Amino acid sequence: MNTSDPQPAYRWVVVTAAALILAVSMGAIVNGMSAFIIPMQENFGWSRGDTTLINFAGILGLAFGGLVMGPQADRRGTRPVVLFGVIVLGLCYVLASVLTSLWQFYLLFFIAGFFGAGAIFPPVMAAVGNWFFVGAGMAIGIASAGQALGQGAVPFVSSMLIASLGIKGAFAAIGAFMLATMIPLSFLLRQPPALSAAQTNTRNATPQAELPTNVVILYLSAAIILCCTCMAVPLMHLVPLIQDRGFAPEQAGSVIFVMLIVAILGRLAFGKLADIIGALPAYMTATAWMTLMVFGFTYVERLSTFYVYAVIYGFGYAGVMTGVLVSIRVLVSPAHRASAFGIVTMFGWFGHAIGGYQGGALYDLTGNYTASYAVAALAGVLNLVIVSNLLRKQRRLAYQPACRNR
Structure with a gap:
């Protein structure tokens, strides 16, 4: 063979x-x-x-x-x-x-x-x-x-x-x-x-980058806990947010169902985008998409608008996890890839748990979801800061050998 x-x-x-x-x-x-x-x-x-x-x-x-x-x-x-x-x-x-x-x-x-x-x-x-x-x-x-x-x-x-x-x-x-x-x-x-x-x-x-494995794991773990804190808020609280607008549970559930159906295409599309522009830039694109849109859910009043907004948001947010997985594959050597996957995704689940809980806790404190979704947007911004720093480290490492070869 x-x-x-x-x-x-x-x-x-x-x-x-x-x-x-x-x-x-x-x-x-x-x-x-x-x-x-x-x-x-x-x-x-x-x-x-x-x-x-x-x-x-x-x-x-x-x-x-x-x-x-x-x-x-x-x-x-x-x-x-x-x-x-x-x-x-x-x-x-x-x-x-x-x-x-x-x-x-x-x-x-x-x-x-x-x-x-x-x-x-x-x-x-x-x-x-x-x-x-x-x-x-x-x-x-x-x-x-x-x-x-x-x-x-x-x-x-x-x-x-x-x-x-x-x-x-x-x-x-x-x-x-x-x-x-x-x-x-x-x-x-x-x-x-x-x-x-x-x-x-x-x-x-051989992987495409040579950053130390512990550096990659540290940066991606810090990034994923923030991006998952952001994404967990609509995942857990979009249904009750829509119900608070006076719509039936079945209608609220159908919105997130449509959003995550579109997310199927988003995960595949951002995987392809990672092949074209690189894993970390694709990850940053998806995170920026999610961050810019997440707070907008709090302004929506009509069910039809929820559907449209959820479709657009869902396509972009879905690329976040694809970006993380592809980044691990690109930045970590095969000998350490499985361990890196386990550690980084562990912090991702932590982020999901934190985001889901803070969404409910802040609702109890304030009586609405404004603060919950604002925290989600802030977590997305901090994620972008971390990933951009990791991208700079990767590009600096690639630039140095090129300079030495001149």
């Missing part, structure tokens, strides 16, 4: 299974709770800040769980670890249907994040990359697009389930759906065939 041989056709089965698993699991754990915020507030009397902490607990569990469960997949294989994760996540949602206390939700969703989503996200993303000795970036983009689909579909479907089945019935139905769909999909995840020496050399080609 040589590098001109076709890659295994089964790799696209893995990509498809990965995209669907990420759609259901990440849609549920990252922002699926957004549909439950107001219903829980009305039914249990809990504040939005307290309710949002449920989502905070789940993402915190995901952040720490990925560091622990990822290495387990390296030792035990992808399938058993992911299978364990989907079972835990599905059962946690079923169990949530009988809970009545906030502390119980906090504990349960931390477990769902740590042992459930934490056992799914890193192994699945690594599995997709492992099946491609060339062209892994597009494959990862497709899998990531599946996640974007789920982050729109799960809150939308949850809103309809809550309306028809109530809070408890919605949790039970979502959990049952997880178990019925993700368990069979997990069995499609196989270990890739061994690569030839030539293919291994192609896969492990």
Whole structure:
């Protein structure tokens, strides 16, 4: 077998299974709770800040769980670890249907994040990359697009389930759906065939930059916690913001569903843009797009305007995570890439948790979402400052050898 041989056709089965698993699991754990915020507030009397902490607990569990469960997949294989994760996540949602206390939700969703989503996200993303000795970036983009689909579909479907089945019935139905769909999909995840020496050399080609790995991880970790703080506010609080304008939960859920459908195209488009202008400039473009638009949600009053604004915002914001993943691939050597991915994305989940919680907490303090979305915009600006400094370091490093060669 040589590098001109076709890659295994089964790799696209893995990509498809990965995209669907990420759609259901990440849609549920990252922002699926957004549909439950107001219903829980009305039914249990809990504040939005307290309710949002449920989502905070789940993402915190995901952040720490990925560091622990990822290495387990390296030792035990992808399938058993992911299978364990989907079972835990599905059962946690079923169990949530009988809970009545906030502390119980906090504990349960931390477990769902740590042992459930934490056992799914890193192994699945690594599995997709492992099946491609060339062209892994597009494959990862497709899998990531599946996640974007789920982050729109799960809150939308949850809103309809809550309306028809109530809070408890919605949790039970979502959990049952997880178990019925993700368990069979997990069995499609196989270990890739061994690569030839030539293919291994192609896969492990020298990265495009030579910045120290610890510098790259430091800068990208600081950047991603800020950009995810920014993006988490509309992900968690756009649905309740629209409901506060007097629209039905189903209408509010449909807006974020449309936004994240468009985000599928955005993730692929910004992956292509990174190939043209570079990973960090593409990342900065997406972050600037998101930062300039995020506060504008607070000025929208009409449902039709929400749809239009969400479509434009969603296309640009979606490129942020694509930019981060491509930047890691470009700036970090293959020997340290997996570790860098785990560390940087951990800080990304921290940012999601922080952004979602502060959105609810500031709403409780002020009675509206103006301060919440203002903090989101400020986090986006600080992200741009950090990434621009990293870009200057990269360009300075590339410039110095050119000067020496004159």
